[in-house]
Amino acid sequence: MIAKILYIITQSEFGGAQRSVLDLAVGMQKKQYDVVVAAGQGRGDFFEMLERERIRTVSLRCIQRGINPVFDLLGIIELYRLLRKEKPDIVHLNSTKVGILGSIAASVSKLFFGNPKIVFTAHGWVFNEEVPYWKKLFYRYAEKVASFLRDKIICVSQFDYEAAVRYTTAPAGKLALIHNGIDAEAMRFFSREDARRRLHLALEPSTIIIGTVAHLYHNKGIDLLIHAVATVGRERPRVVVIGEGPERLVFERLITRLHLEHTCFFVGSIPDARRYLKAFDVFVLPSRKEGFPYALLEAGVAGLPIIATDAGGIPEIITHRVSGIVVPCNNVEALAAGIQELIGNEPLRKSMGIRFQQRVQEHFRVGDMVAHTSAVYDSLRSVR
Secondary structure (H helix, E strand, C coil), rough: CCCCEEEEECCCCCHHHHHHHHHHHHHHHHHCCEEEEEEECCHHHHHHHHHCCCCCCECCCCCCCCCCCHHHHHHHHHHHHHHHHHHHEEEEEEHHHHHHHHHHHHHHHHHHCCCCCCEEEECCCCCCCCCCCCHHHHHHHHHHHHHCCCCCEEEHHHHHHHHHEEEEEEHHHHHHEEEECCCCHHHHCHHHHHHHHCCCCCCCCCCCCCEEECCCCHHHHHHHHHHHHHHCCCCCCEEEEEEECHHHHHHHHHHHHHHCCCCCCEEEECCCCHHHHHHCCCCCCCCCCCCCCCCHHHHHHHCCCCCEEECCCCHHHHEEEEEEEEECCCCHHHHHHHHHHHHHCCCHHHHHHHHHHHHHHCCCCHHHHHHHHHHHHHHHCCCC
């Protein structure tokens, strides 16, 4: 009998968690699972990518990222009705908000219909973010309560796995560690020259560009990158940020205040942004909080040298001074020093890029991620 999997995620805005759901949905469909994906907050590129793969999608009207008691209650009801209609064997929840609401709805569904098994993937715990202490406590206890309703909790990094154990977020027997993986062979990039032309960057061919691809949220640390570049000497590289988000105006005001209008450029959200990665000479990820970022894996496949903070699972991806430079979170001086070192040393850039590319291709494969996740599903289905 073919098993049905219902993937649910809070936002349809395409990001790392959505990439994980997309890759899993495609992989499980190839394994002959019946797959459905539901997401809140509109229908964007994420739904288009799923539908291109002939994966059925459902748009959720009441699921929002922020806390709203009325919409959250309506969201639980909406999810329960979806579960009652679809009757999946496995519901796989992704991201904090839908992870909590979905666990409640699926548990009620279990009570009345005997299904589904509940799997949750933590793409980085909220209580590890830079948020007020009361909010940390709220999410810590909310996750602890929700964990009792779940059959399995997948952590995408050892960092998150250890945090769950340290804060007794979930019983150790419910935890599994599965790193994100990427299909390196399927990735295609524009050449350096073509990517720069398509980004409308009127720069000399020899101009060094440090770049990143990120949603413009506080946790992505773009302000730290701007401050770091401001401290670099006269031979400043250009900074290019691909992405959009609510903090864009804040970052643009900072650029103006630091007189970096001719140094830092925001090019907005671009479909399939990873194809433009070779426009960069160095990829920088200055995040304050991360799970196991796909942006680094994609930059690795592109052969780019990396400067990144030690947030979340990043040190599990990059070996400091071997396949990239890892700096402490919120440390502008260390970030600036890493930038200064790499822009002034082309041989080091090339050697780090090659070593990181090899590491990603050997250790972080999408096939492994799909296989390990499928094994979790199979183990749950064997338990009655």
